[in-house]
Amino acid sequence: MKQVVPGVVFIEGRDEFIPDAHMYVIGEPESGDLSIIDAGLMGKEKYKVDSIRESGIDLSHIKRVIMTHTHLDHIGCLPEILKALPEAELWVHAAEAEPMEKGDERVIYGMDMFESMCRAQYGIRPGAFKLAVDRKLSGGETLEMGGMTWEVLHIPGHSPGSIALYCPARRILIPGDVVYADYAIGRFDLHGASGPQHRESLFRLAELDVDILLPGHNRIMTDVPAGYIRETARQWEAYLT
Ligand SMILES: [Zn+2]
Numbered sequence: 001m002k003q004v005v006p007g008v009v010f011i012e013g014r015d016e017f018i019p020d021a022h023m024y025v026i027g028e029p030e031s032g033d034l035s036i037i038d039a040g041l042m043g044k045e046k047y048k049v050d051s052i053r054e055s056g057i058d059l060s061h062i063k064r065v066i067m068t069h070t071h072l073d074h075i076g077c078l079p080e081i082l083k084a085l086p087e088a089e090l091w092v093h094a095a096e097a098e099p100m101e102k103g104d105e106r107v108i109y110g111m112d113m114f115e116s117m118c119r120a121q122y123g124i125r126p127g128a129f130k131l132a133v134d135r136k137l138s139g140g141e142t143l144e145m146g147g148m149t150w151e152v153l154h155i156p157g158h159s160p161g162s163i164a165l166y167c168p169a170r171r172i173l174i175p176g177d178v179v180y181a182d183y184a185i186g187r188f189d190l191h192g193a194s195g196p197q198h199r200e201s202l203f204r205l206a207e208l209d210v211d212i213l214l215p216g217h218n219r220i221m222t223d224v225p226a227g228y229i230r231e232t233a234r235q236w237e238a239y240l241t
């Protein structure tokens, strides 16, 4: 756990044989209006909640959990995280919130083989992620949260309801699994994924001025070179057809 910049706490994922998504807590500490971005893998709730507490955050100040998308490595411990945060709402893009509320878990697991493997490994019952979503995002919202302004961008391709959160004043981008450090991008072969949409989403992110990149996995970047996302998109575009 560490503060990346004032207003952003980074709780690094602890990967197992499945990756565990990073969690970010955003908002000015004194605002009492904090947001969590993504939860993580099954069984990581204690580590994540303890890390939030150790960073000096009062759990009652966390007002919402916003999911960049609902893949299992991001949503696995969400039910337990929500239980630990009585004040927190759940915000998810409508394209993934609607199937989730109906108990359609195809996007969550991504592929049938993975679903059976995870059910066996973790004993997850069907319907475990049938959670009520308090706010369905569509992209294009400007969110005033915790003394910061964040824009919501709908960037489908890795998953149908992937979103990025972008803070223009501080040039911070939280892109979920759409783009990572080291010219890497998220996979685009899972249920609801689309190579051409992924390509379009990458070029859309390339238009933003970004100094700090906070992806769902692997290392974070606090000194992003100009043109980094555009160069990444160019390296991958031939595959995104
Ligand atoms: Zn993902």
Ligand SMILES: [Zn+2]
Binding pocket: 019, 021, 071, 073, 074, 177, 216, 217
């Ligand atoms: Zn992920």
